[in-house]
Amino acid sequence: MTEYGRGPGSEPWHPQDPLYGDGGWEGQHAQQGQRSPYGGLPQHHPQEPQYGDWNGQHQPGHDAQHHPYDQEPGAPRYDEEYAGHAPQQFPQGGWDATGTHGQVPYAADPGDPYGQRPVAYGGEQPDLYGTEEAYPPPVPPGRRRPGPGPEAAEPAEEEPDVLGGDGVDTDDAEEAEPPTRRERRGKKPVKSKKGRTGCACMVVVLVFGGGLGGLGYFGWKFYQNRFGAAPDYAGSGNGHQVTVEIPKDAGGWEIGGKLKQAGVVESSAAFVSALQANPRGKSIQDGVYTLEKQMSAASAVELMLSPKSRSNLIIAEGLRNTAVYTLVDKRLGVPAGTTARVARKDYKHLGLPAWALNHAQLKDPLEGFLYPSSYAVTKGQKPEAVLKKMVSQATAKFQELGVESRARSLGLDNPWQLLTVASLAQAEGTSHDDFRKMAEVVYNRLEPDNPQTYGRLEFDSTYNYVKNQSKIDLSIAELRKYDNPYNTYFSKGLPPGPIDNPGEEALRGALDPTHDGWYYFISMDGKTSKFTKTLEDHEKLVNEWNASRKKN
Known part of the structure; x- marks a missing residue:
């Protein structure tokens, strides 16, 4: 058998051959000047070929002596092998009875991927399909069983039954099946799904169980936040003291957060609840508190309301x-x-x-x-x-x-002087009720042409400030001899600056003095002051005070 005009000899028909499957049962015409895929010789058609039927009856012009099936003695003739079959007509390119070209007597099957060239009757041909690796021989169209073509999709693998299947052991079933053609070609057999089935079940259980656990946890937290009691310590502390600074204008939640951070209370919510339950809870002020760790919220509130916990400066x-x-x-x-x-x-x-x-x-x-x-x-x-x-x-x-904006309306040069007036009222006043009258005394004495002091303040507190003391038994002679700008017995007008740190009441007194004409004052008991408008009235109060001191 010659293959594709390459000369005599036989070799397997390999799928990688470029003409593999092109012959089929329908045969191929060799183009003029090309080799025939069946005889390896160029074909010539000097005249239109005539066709005969399968009974050996040739049309005129057909040379029966050169029929390819008459070359070998003993070879069966078509009229003997196919007796009784009805005559058939074949398309152009059939048997020409010349012995140079013959078309196979079968019509081509377009769906047959295994079409092959005819082999001449007679000589024994080698078995090219006897090895295990070779492809099976082509089957004539009349003997084929209907089935899917080569392009048919592979059967889908069955999905494993995640919850147990039908109880069939897939490993045993696979071992019992003979190896398929695909497996012989090198495709790996399908592995067992048993391990993957167990993993899938485990994943499903874990995901489902984790979801239920998370849902339960968040549900419990929601219930605790909405309806449950806030976490709280019991008792009045464990004996370990800590210092906590509460900023100004801090609310209950902010205070509770700082206490929780210092380890005093277990939760801010518990502190806020205890703060709201205490009638005096709103009176907690900013500052530094000395508390203990792990206190109940109620005991922390009580201690913060007590002066003992305050450690502010x-x-x-x-x-x-x-x-x-x-x-x-x-x-x-x-x-x-x-x-x-x-x-x-x-x-x-x-x-x-x-x-x-x-x-x-x-x-x-x-x-x-x-x-x-x-x-x-x-x-x-x-x-x-x-x-x-x-x-x-x-x-x-x-x-x-409004210290800066209201200074000039009070007859002062700047807010610095207003602050100095407030410090004088703070130093000489003995009660908050005195500050407005004391401030009026300062303003009246500052008038340079006043008939009482003629512009001198004559405050003992200014002399004491210079000396950094707080004496009350000072002689006029001593006071008037000491030369210092802060000594208002020696110098007229205000001192160079404030002589103390006035509080809010003294500042308000300096901003809103009385207008009753007060020039003098004296403290009879050290708690309250008496004010007079003339020096004579003032001298009477001084004598009264001296007499009270002699009795004591």
Whole structure:
């Protein structure tokens, strides 16, 4: 058998051959000048070929002596093998009885991918399909069983039954099946689904169980937040003290958050609940509190309402700066004099307003600006930070009261002088009710042509400020001989600056003095003051006071 005109000999028909499957049962015409796929020789058609039927009856012009099936003795003829079959007509290109070209006697099947060339009857041909790796031989169209073509899709693999299937062991079933053609070609057999089935079940269980667990957790948290009691410690603490700073204007939730962060209460919600349940809960102020860890919310509220828990630095009204510096040093645990040195060196960088700067002959530029209040001062803080906080609070209060805007309406040159008037009223007044009258005394004496003092203030408090003392038994002779701008017995007008730190009531008294004509005052019991308009009335009160002292 020759293959594709390459000469005699036989070799397997391999699928990678470019003409593999092109012959089929329908045969191919060799183009003129090309080799025939059946005989390996070029074909010539000098005349229109004539066709005969399967009974050996040839049309005129057909040479029966050169019929290819008559070349071998003993080969069956078509009229013997196909006797009884009805004559059939074949298209152009059939048997020409020349022995040079013969078309196979079967019509081509377009769906047959295994069409092959005819083999001449006679000589024994090698079995090209005997090996296991070879493709099966083509089957004639009449003997084929209907089935899907080569383009038919592979049967879909059955999905594993996730919940157990029908109980068939897929491993045994696969072992029993013979290897298929696809497996012989090299495709790996389908592996068992048993392991994947178990994993799928496990994933489903985990996902479903995790979803239920998460839903239950969030449901429980929602119930606790909405309807359950807030987490809370029991008792009044475990004995470990902590210091907590509460900022100004802090609400219940903010306070509770700071206490929880310090370990005092277990939850902010519990503290807010206890704060609302206590009738005095709204009176908790800002500052530093000394509490204990793991306190019940109710006990924490009670302790914060008690003065025992307050550890703020309290600056009383009327304190001089020298006393404030000493208190700050003690609270910070720094050497004495540390805060005073910082004040002298850095006073311009502590937040003073512009109108408080550049005044001559001042004893302390910060005097009057360490506002009386409660401050959260603890060890570890810097003196600069504490002083800045005090100056900031004083400046805010002065702006709130209108110290800067109302100074000139009171006959003063600037707000600095108004602050000085307030400090004098604070120093000489003995009660909050005295401040308005005391402020009027200052304004009246400042009049340069007043008939009582002629422009002199003559306040003992100014002399005591210079001496850093608080004496009341001072002789007039001593007072008038001491030359100092702060000594109002020696110098006319206001001192160079404030002599203490006035509180809000003294500031309001300086802003809104009385207009009753007061020039003199005296404190009879150290708690209240009596005011007079003339020197004669004042002398009577002085004699009365001296007599009361002799009796005691």
